[in-house]
Amino acid sequence: DAKTTQPPSMDCAEGRAANLPCNHSTISGNEYVYWYRQIHSQGPQYIIHGLKNNETNEMASLIITEDRKSSTLILPHATLRDTAVYYCIVRVIMEYGNKLVFGAGTILRVKS
Amino acid sequence: GAVVSQHPSRVICKSGTSVKIECRSLDFQATTMFWYRQFPKQSLMLMATSNEGSKATYEQGVEKDKFLINHASLTLSTLTVTSAHPEDSSFYICSADSLGSYTFGSGTRLTVV
Numbered sequence: 001d002a003k004t005t006q007p008p009s010m011d012c013a014e015g016r017a018a019n020l021p022c023n024h025s026t027i028s029g030n031e032y033v034y035w036y037r038q039i040h041s042q043g044p045q046y047i048i049h050g051l052k053n054n055e056t057n058e059m060a061s062l063i064i065t066e067d068r069k070s071s072t073l074i075l076p077h078a079t080l081r082d083t084a085v086y087y088c089i090v091r092v093i094m095e096y097g098n099k100l101v102f103g104a105g106t107i108l109r110v111k112s
Numbered sequence: 113g114a115v116v117s118q119h120p121s122r123v124i125c126k127s128g129t130s131v132k133i134e135c136r137s138l139d140f141q142a143t144t145m146f147w148y149r150q151f152p153k154q155s156l157m158l159m160a161t162s163n164e165g166s167k168a169t170y171e172q173g174v175e176k177d178k179f180l181i182n183h184a185s186l187t188l189s190t191l192t193v194t195s196a197h198p199e200d201s202s203f204y205i206c207s208a209d210s211l212g213s214y215t216f217g218s219g220t221r222l223t224v225v
Contacts, residue, residue, distance in 0.1 A: 043216035102156040
């Protein structure tokens, strides 16, 4: 079962920052948080991941709370092409390896 | 960056036949690959974890004999849907693990008629 909960949908104005929240209250100390997005009928695209520190790359920033029970993905200047389903995922550690278990995701609609 | 190629992108098959889907890591070696299934307007559901040179680990409720997975090399994993039925029609997506970075293929749209 997925360890994350996200709002089903969000709207954002083009050019503004998009802040996508995620709750992962049952996360274990060594489990990473990953963010992917999926545009219709394509494979998921990697955005960013982190363990406990905030992370930033050319696509986005990831803010993880100190207790690690929630995180926020920030797209600093959303464009129409950022319209997609965004998945917050906790990488689950199994005895045979790690795996990504997807939750329901958030549909982000960027509007002009 | 890492690239995963999935083939075919679309396939239509008749009920009762088998279909093989290939997943290749093009510029890296993947000891672990994953197979997901996605129905319309739903999230990705993990079907199985494939480790090179060993048997795949299937998620609960996924039929091993129906969804055969082979991971014979560090760059290739295959998923064979055996005796396909219309309810197997779905979007199948593979993913490869490159040292903690997970790259996804572009998916295979399977339609069983």
